[in-house]
Amino acid sequence: MAKYRLSNEAKEDLIRIHQYGTKRFGMDQADKYFESFFEYFDIIAERPYSFESVEFIKKGYRRCVCGFDSIFYRVNDDLVEIMAIVGRQDLNNIL
Secondary structure: OOOEEEOHHHHHHHHHHHHHHHHHHOHHHHHHHHHHHHHHHHHHHHOHHHOEEOOOOOOOEEEEEEOOEEEEEEEEOOEEEEEEEEEHHHHHHHO
């Protein structure tokens, strides 16, 4: 496997996270954190079943923690679909 696709929601999450990071920590740090997500996406795509199942949240979903955020994804045949990226502050909205 080694292919992934970001949902529109995940793309919006990345933008939100980067904007927050820029305001709070500055552009350089926000850029580094933003880039780390793509490193994690590659790792997830290579070994999608290495991360915990979170079926209690949504059927078929798995989770990988990246820094202060959780990447929620599902495996669909030979493609990993990155569905959402949720921070601690957002968890109450999905549970």
